[in-house]
Amino acid sequence: MNPPVNHTARLGLIDVAPVFAAHGVRSRRWTVRPGLALAGLFVLFLLIAALQPAWLVSGDPLQASAREAFRAPDSVYWLGTDENGRDILTRLVYAVRPSLVLGLSATAIGLLVGTVFGLAAGLGPRWLDGAVMRTVDVLLAFPDLLLALVIITFFGQGQLNLILAVGIASVPRYARLVRAQTLGVRSAGYVEAATTLGLSRAAVIVRHILPNAIKPVLILATIGIGGNIVNGAALSFLGFGAPPPAPEWGGMLAMGRNYLANAGWLVAWPALAITLTVVSISAIGRELLRRSEGKRP
Template identity: 75%
Template sequence: MSIREQTLLGTTALTLADGRRGWATWLRLPPLTRHPGLLLAGLFVGLLVLAAIEPALLVRGDPLAANAREAFQAPSAAHWLGTDENGRDVLTRLVYGVRASLVMGLAATAIGLVAGIALGLLAGLGHRWIDSAIMRSVDVLLAFPDLLLALVIITFWGQGTLNAIIAVGIAGVPRYARMVRAQTRVVRGAAYVEAAITLGIARPLVILRHVLPNAIKPILILATIGIGGNIAAGASLSFLGFGAPPPAPEWGAMLSVGRNFLANAWWLVAAPGVAVTLTVVAITALGRALLRRSEGKNV
């Protein structure tokens, strides 16, 4: 092996090592004890995860069990967040609704990421006409707000939780595709990519080992922030009647029903409304902390 090839190989190896260390740096949060707001956000998200995995550890009772005699009871020691129009405990339904909201946020984000990364890579690495066709389509979709685009998709596919998840996920594809395409065009001209090609490494292997990891790192951080937005979008669809049907314990559906009794049972709207707000704020705060840290800024 010539000296030039040895140098190129060494450069590529150092780049790969830096890339591996980079993943750990990007995904590491700052010490939460120095940031009370982040600590509270982390604890709240941890509580949400626990509620999604095993809600029975936090509350007792059946979220669907109705008792007409206890309808519209105000918050008290017996029912911390009161009861709804059918006498069901609001706190129990709220806790059991965490799973549906988190699944909506995570699944929709995953759909948007996978499709967006595939289209972004294809546009960034493909021929000019492929890039142009994909980007023009993305521009058209970006002209619509995410929620409006999701509503259009649901109009064609029908209502239901699964369709709502797919619709919210597809609505996020254009945003991720454009970001991945921009990152790919930057990475493909980097020295370590050219060094790998010079050494005769197969193009698919170069894409998987060098282009893809470095192109999607910032996108993964931004996707963390997007989870909160997708949770809010899912709740909005359920509020409009396009998500989980009653009597499912889902935050958006609870808001939709509670608005009919706002005059005499304010807690039916306040409880799920505060839950959605706190969840979006907590996840967004953690995501922005990751983003600032990835950029080398003090959190």
């Protein structure tokens, strides 16, 4: 029987795995899947569009022209024009900033407030834990979008109120996650050791409990950014976002639905933008979660 062929040697390459093994070092292969690479590139494109949209498009998202209305995609207007003759590509690019700001800000609000309630429930007396968790259970019975819709009904229309509504609607989810992590961390050996050494309760919470309880929740919050973007677009579609003619994906969908039969591209492009954004951000968040758990890609 012929011995196995060492393809590494045949190609003139050096196989370093035996060297690492001999020194007690495990070799790690860093592989990037094509789908994850595409998601990263798309998120990079979104960041550029949010920070410097003029680098990608040169037009004005509010410039209208009646003669150019309902122009199908061509070599001049790559994605076509809307009912007022505005370039859809330009409006899509300028709509990235409010969408990302909404997703990041709403997630930050939900995470911050949820962390406070989660720590209070996990470290406080039993009656406080019961009161917080029963309130959280009631709020979790409602979908985030419905809860945000109820909240924004009281606050009124506008981008800032939209961010507040979506952020507050995500508080119960983060409060439950932080509370669960806190219950697991507060009985860890290093927390008991810090208490034995004479550290104050506040110091133990800030130095040991909070960092270890919030770390996995931060990674899960990355996935939640995409969900908040969808909820924000849905509320904008219902008319609770920034008023027209501000470029906004949800608002573009709402206007385009009136001309769906004759100008389907008015709905197709903003819907595709929302889908790609949510899928890309979620893919990166799930990869971060996988690597934090030590799972191989």
